[in-house]
Amino acid sequence: MISLSTDSQFSHKIWNETELSKMVEGGIPWAMGSDQTGAIGTAYGVHDEEAGVNIRGRFLVDPDGVIVAMEVMTPPVGRNINEFIRQVKAYQHVRATGGAEVMPADWHPGDPTLKPGPDLVGNVWKVWKPKK
Amino acid sequence: MSEQPVKCVQPAGGLVEKAAPAAAAPETKQEVKMAPLARVGKPAPDFVANCYKGGKFGKVKLSDFRGHWVMVCFYPGDFTFV
Numbered sequence: 001m002i003s004l005s006t007d008s009q010f011s012h013k014i015w016n017e018t019e020l021s022k023m024v025e026g027g028i029p030w031a032m033g034s035d036q037t038g039a040i041g042t043a044y045g046v047h048d049e050e051a052g053v054n055i056r057g058r059f060l061v062d063p064d065g066v067i068v069a070m071e072v073m074t075p076p077v078g079r080n081i082n083e084f085i086r087q088v089k090a091y092q093h094v095r096a097t098g099g100a101e102v103m104p105a106d107w108h109p110g111d112p113t114l115k116p117g118p119d120l121v122g123n124v125w126k127v128w129k130p131k132k
Numbered sequence: 133m134s135e136q137p138v139k140c141v142q143p144a145g146g147l148v149e150k151a152a153p154a155a156a157a158p159e160t161k162q163e164v165k166m167a168p169l170a171r172v173g174k175p176a177p178d179f180v181a182n183c184y185k186g187g188k189f190g191k192v193k194l195s196d197f198r199g200h201w202v203m204v205c206f207y208p209g210d211f212t213f214v
Contacts, residue, residue: 001203002192007210012184015210031133031192033181039146043177044170046206054206061176061202070172078214088201
């Protein structure tokens with residue numbers, strides 16, 4: 001986990017000490033990165049030049065260094081970490097099967113997976129139904 | 133994170149692979165290097181950033197996490213409300 005904003009690392013320290021450590025026991029455990037030039041945010045498509053900040057964007061990078069998922073949101077709404085964790089588990093499962101199994105919509109660990117092949121074409125409805 | 137001496141001003145870091153400066157655009161047909169851009173299914177642009185972690189200051193580099201799943205998370209600013 002790496003977090004990034006256009007604040008300095010000194011600001012990160014004081015934010016962690018005065019506020020975040022009062023919400024998260026022991027404070028933030030990961031590297032809080034500083035992107036003061038916005039160069040990193042620009043490459044990730046989240047830098048707002050007019051405001052001089054990086055908007056909310058999160059990127060899941062697999063063990064090969066490839067981006068497998070991203071979510072970018074405008075500032076006033078916060079994220080849902082449970083959805084991110086669901087995606088991590090799903091991508092880890094795909095990787096563990098070498099891509100032989102894929103995850104249908106709203107898949108959670110323990111749910112049936114899909115095994116793409118000639119027999120599955122037109123038959124997904126038999127093995128997967130929307131949850132109510 | 134690699135720990136670094138604390139200075140008032142230090143290089144901000146940024147992308148490891150940068151775009152070639154425009155002035156260097158050659159007259160020959162040599163390929164002009166573009167800055168990397170994040171896309172799903174493509175390699176994540178590598179970067180180095182000054183950072184704070186566990187009471188220490190240092191540098192964090194994305195490619196040092198190869199072999200691990202990584203969440204790279206941008207947010208508007210420290211002390212903002214959401």
